[in-house]
Amino acid sequence: MTLVSFLLVSGVHLLDLAGPAQVFSTAADLGLGYEVRYSAAHEEVATAQGPALRVGTDVPPPSPDGLVVVPGWRAGGRVPHRVLTDGQAGALSAHRAAGGTVASVCSGAFALGEAGLLDGRRCTTHHGLQDLLARRFPRARVVPDVLYVPDGGVLTSAGIASGIDLALHLVTVRHGPSAAAAIAREMVVYARRNGDEPQAGVMLRHRGHLVDAVHRVQDVIDARFREPLPLAELAATARVSERTLTRLFTATTGLTPLRYQQGLRLEHAEHLIGAGETVEAAARAVGFGDARMLRRLRSRPS
Known part of the structure; x- marks a missing residue:
């Protein structure tokens, strides 16, 4: 059983969260062995689209087989220098140090940078935030105008719907392209896109x-x-x-x-x-x- 933990920040974009969450929950429905959990600093999490979410507050446990995903939040071109608690940042670092996989969608890349996980790595984010990410984390190697970038056990993706592409990529790596295609068909989404495709077709x-x-x-x-x-x-x-x-x-x-x-x-x-x-x-x-x-x-x- 692979544990997929979504680490939520206040103002989270619902599609940043729901897209990849749907991929892994569909994978679980198809018998691929996934358990999906959600956590945040507080039990109630405001979303960018209005409805509040209620989740647990336990930080994701470090695991060599697990995956932690940080969805993006409404940034408006301005991202605070600290979006994670010390416990959340430490959990991300510990999870990666244990050999686990860490991923982000959209502005979630800033949380990975805050945890020190982008230093020396190739990464990306929403096209409207790429320059800010490069300035904020000068040791990161920001790749512009791509859907997602895998670099070892750290993966970052562009805005909103690209989180689905990232999640399907992770399923492909673990279970093969036929499994990802089955999930895409079940979700009625376009065939899995490659990471180096431009963010706007x-x-x-x-x-x-x-x-x-x-x-x-x-x-x-x-x-x-x-x-x-x-x-x-x-x-x-x-x-x-x-x-x-x-x-x-x-x-x-x-x-x-x-x-x-x-x-x-x-x-x-x-x-x-x-x-x-x-x-x-x-x-x-x-x-x-x-x-x-x-x-x-x-x-x-x-």
Whole structure:
């Protein structure tokens, strides 16, 4: 039986906690041998989303087989220099010294740094907190814009939903990819993402604008990125001329419609290749006629 202990800080984000907790409780339901516990400095813990949680106050016991996870909390770009009690910081250090695994989600990385667990290690956090983490813990090696970073027995992940990816990664390491895939299916989440994927995919990176016509075209491309999509058809969707669409799309996203579609195809192909598909099979699955274009896009500098 593997004990997974969640160490909660006041203002905890519910999804930072619930995402990985659901992974391990689902793993337990599937017979993989997990027990999930929760603790905090006080029995009642305020959450960023409103509802208070009632948990135990016992610190996680050190164990070479156990896992301690520190979910993130509402930071707003400002993180206190001390978020843990002396007992909690000592428990994290003792757990790692005993050979146990320690992980964080989002701003939880600051708690790991406070316990001295980031010194000399690669780590990450939410993209809005990466610079602050690097300044606060100069001996840490902060990796920007990735989903999660494993470094020995210390793992850190980006914001919010990336905690699910981190937890699925830990299940994969312990039980293999088929177990993680079974949990992902049970949770109805997207297939496990690799840690070095960017925190914002193609769709998120290019949606921060206010041009309705371009959003309508992006909706079509997002839903049908595997298909040939003539510019004339996309322009008709936006109710503008082809020339105007190209100008608007490039001005708002930095890409032509074709480059945007290629980016989506490449992103989905990388998921498939990471799951074991050949380049040729991945190319066909995402709509490329053959693998030559996919290889060309994969070799292009980011």
